[in-house]
Amino acid sequence: MGSAPSSKPGSGLLDGLDPEQRAAACAPRGPVCVLAGAGTGKTRTITHRIAYLVRSGHVAAGQVLAVTFTARAAGEMRTRLRALGVEGAQARTFHAAAMRQLRYFWPRVVGDQQWDLLDGKLRMVGQAANRVGVNTEAEVLRDLAGEIEWAKASLVGPDDYAAVTLRAQRDIPEPAARVAEVYRAYEEIKNGARLLDFDDLLLHTTAALEEHSAVAEEFRDRYRCFVVDEYQDVTPLQQRLLDAWLGGRDDLTVVGDANQTIYSFGGASPRQLLEFTRRFPEATVVRLERDYRSTPQVVELANTVIGAAKDRPAGSRLRLVGQRPDGPPPRFAEYEDETAEAEATAHRIRELLDSGIPASEVAVLYRVNAQSEAYEQALTELDIPYLVRGGERFFDRREVRQAMAALRTAAARDADRRGDLATVVRSVLHPVGLSEQPPSGGAAKERWDALLALVELAEELENTVEAPELARYVAELEQRAAAQHPPTVEGITLASLHAAKGLEWAAVFLVGLAEGTVPIQHADGDSGAIEEERRLLYVGITRARERLELSWALARGAGGRRQRRRSRFLYGLLPEHHPAARAGRPQPKAAGKRTSCRVCGCTLTATMEVKLGRCTGCPSDVDEDLLARLKAWRVERARELKVPPFVVFTDATLVAIAEQRPVDDGALVSISGIGANKLERFGAEVLAVVHGSGSR
Structure with missing residues (x-):
């Protein structure tokens, strides 16, 4: 595609964009879907699109509302628009935009004094849990708060919560009926105190637009052009608010990458992105695959990891093409234990800093926040400054x-x-x-x-x-x-893979890449959850511009048993000459494990099918009452052991037990996911629950 003629409005604005970016920036007014891979310049593209529409006279700057998912991304968008000479366009998070609108329309919609915003919901969730007699330990309350957030983001009320979570097979902290009671009590206490939580901002703004025609008319007259960044992460609630904003109009540009969907636990889904052309058949679709962020070596590794995903929908089959000069190949390292891994990583970082790489250009990324402690200690011992993303603002x-x-x-x-x-x-x-x-x-x-x-x-x-x-x-x-859009401060970044989304560094260390951590243990047995873990690793890989190092440890503590193996996502990635290339391969399934469906007799291959002992398409005969008793037992046992419930047994394993109803140790151990260790620790208790002789 050639350069736009200089006589066209905004033609100079498009200088420097590649052909696909240019096609997206100057697409006709109306529905536009930009499928943008990691590092392909999506923020540059959409800000130039906004500037082009404004400069071409299609829309006034003040009539543009661009929304994204983090305050940092919104701040970057405003900075870029200002540099392009666009003043007055709104760039905000969904919640910030909704709060601004709700505050404006509140006197007309409600009429009395505005309700304050709840600063954190844990205390109020604790009051609700105490009211209905549910455990109020901090870990349980955090899980309950997460469930309430998921339910509201998914447009699920307390009355429907139990049925919806059963269909979704969610791993929940308490029996569904009890969570629903806490949810209901939380809403009553919050509303009685005349407070709003963050999800209420979206819910009430949506209601104001849907139920008050004068409010909707005024808003839609004010805003005529909408841009949604990270569209693969929208929740049902955010989509409903967006629909209320649009009011049947189609002047909408969405940008996203289904390969970077990593927030489904919070209700996010790429469905709206993947089905955009079904809703808008006349939409312009542009694919951005030229990666300007990472070296070809990093890009190739990212493509290999995500390319191994199963059943990828058409809209997610982007294949990045590196545009930068060659860089060093990714490095892989295996360590005896986590302490050795952290110390070696810190020494590698010291080498990079001594070579001239700024500290702010280096990151250590891990799966769970608890992993940061070892790296904080190792960096401190070498006097290397660091910042924990998610710490003090x-x-x-x-x-x-x-x-x-x-x-x-x-x-x-x-x-x-x-x-x-x-x-x-x-x-x-x-x-x-x-x-x-x-x-x-x-x-x-x-x-x-x-x-x-x-x-x-x-x-x-x-x-x-x-x-x-x-x-x-x-x-x-x-x-x-x-x-909350801070400037850059010098220091190594320590962050979880989720917190690293949207960021980039010259050098990235992906640590702790062992089975049970990546993918996380409770994802095993759920193919959808496993693929989300793969996408999470893909996001981590694509944060690196030049240097990428991946590592794992065979034991947790010094001197511990070396029983771990590297993540399944790394098989086939290591060079053949690498010392760990042939070590730690997955072991064949133990003898006696079921490999054929107990309903139709077909051979089972999928992890979830092997665990259930049947094809996913064959009818389930789960004993719902037994499943509820098993979950109650698991919560009690996890509380005693002070571990998350999934460490005892995953939801999939409990479903398999409730379907197969084992009568002895032999039948119990034949269920995938129950080995000798689990049998020894929990076998008698599980069989007692199955036989109905008690909760233990």
């Missing part, structure tokens, strides 16, 4: 609050103050603690780095706005603080 730090107060005062006192903005900011922050030379290390160095990041933000503003004043800079800071 940047704008909540004491030194940052002091700095912002000083900057506000300076801006108000010297409204006409001129000069190099970064120099002005540095002078204001000097009394707060920004010395000419950085402290040697420790907490003082962390505070100094945070203040320096504010100076670097001033430099960034100077590069996008002509002669910015201190007051403009302070306004930018206030907006970033409200959106």
Whole structure:
């Protein structure tokens, strides 16, 4: 596709876009679906599309509403739009957009004093659990809060919760009826206190638009063009709000990648993205597959991992094509235990820092947050600064609050103050603690780095706005603080794979890639959950621009039994000469395990089918009462052992037990997922539950 003629409005705006990006940016007004692989420049594409539509006169900037899923992504979108000369377009998260609209329309819709936003729901969930007699331990309350969030995001009320979760076979913290009671009590307590949680922002805004025609008319007159980023992650509730915003119109651009769907536990689904052309048959569809982020070596590894996924829908079959020069091949490493893995990773990071790579360009990514402790200790021992993503928020730090107060005062006192903005900011922050030379290390160095990041933000503003004043800079800071969009601070990033979504680094260490962690243990037996774990690893791989290192440990603690093996997703990826290439391969199934369907006799191959002992298409004869008793026993046992319920048995294993109703040890051990260790620890108790002789 050639360059657009210069006589066309916004033609210069499209300079620098590749043919596919250009096709998306200047697509006709109406439904547009951009299938954008990792690193293909989706944010650049959609911001140029917004700018092109505005400059071409198709829509006014103030009539554009762009929504995404993180405050950081929304802040980046606003920054890019401003650099393109687009002022007034709204770029917000779903929740931030809904809150703004709800606050505006509240007097007309409700009429009385506005309800406050609930700052965290755990305390109120605890009150609800206590009211209905459910355990109030912190871990249980977090799980219950997660279930309530999933239910509301999925448009499932308390009355329907039990039936829906049974169909979905969700792994839930308490029997479904009890969770529904807690859910109902939580809503009663919250509403009685005249409070809203984050999901209520979306629910009430949707109701205001659906049930009040005057409100809908005013909103739809104000906003005429919609852009949704990360569309593969929309929940049913977010989709319903989007439908209410549209009101039957089709001026909608969606951008997403089904290969990066990693939030289904929270109700997200790529279905809306994959079925976009079914809803809008006339939609323009553009595929972005040129990867400008990662080296060809990283891209090839990512393609191999995601290409092994089963039953990929057509809309997810993007194959990235690396556009950068060659880089080093990904490195694989196997360690004796997790401590050795963490120490070796820290020493590799020290080598990279000594070679000149900035600390902010290195990340250590893991599956669960509990894995960070070993890396925090190993990095500390080598005096390497680090930031735990998900820890204390940047704008909540004491030194940052002091700095912002000083900057506000300076801006108000010297409204006409001129000069190099970064120099002005540095002078204001000097009394707060920004010395000419950085402290040697420790907490003082962390505070100094945070203040320096504010100076670097001033430099960034100077590069996008002509002669910015201190007051403009302070306004930018206030907006970033409200959106929790912090500047970059020097330090190694420690983050979970979920928290790393949307970010990128020059060097990435993917650690802890052992079976039971990636994929996570409770995903085993559920093919959908396993494929989501594969997508999670794919997301981790595609965070790396140049260097990628993947590692795993054979034992948890020093001197422990070396009984782990590397993740199943890594088989076939290691070079043949690698020491671990032939080690730790999955063992053949133990003799005596069922390999044919007990209903139709067909050979079973899928993990879930082997576990259930039947084809998924054959009728289930699950004993619902027994299944409920087994889950109640599992909750009690997990509480005693202080482990998550899935560590005792997964939901799939309990379903298999409730279907097959084993009468002795031999029948019990024939169920996939119950080996000698599980039989010894839990066999007698499970058989007692099956025989109805008690909860234990």
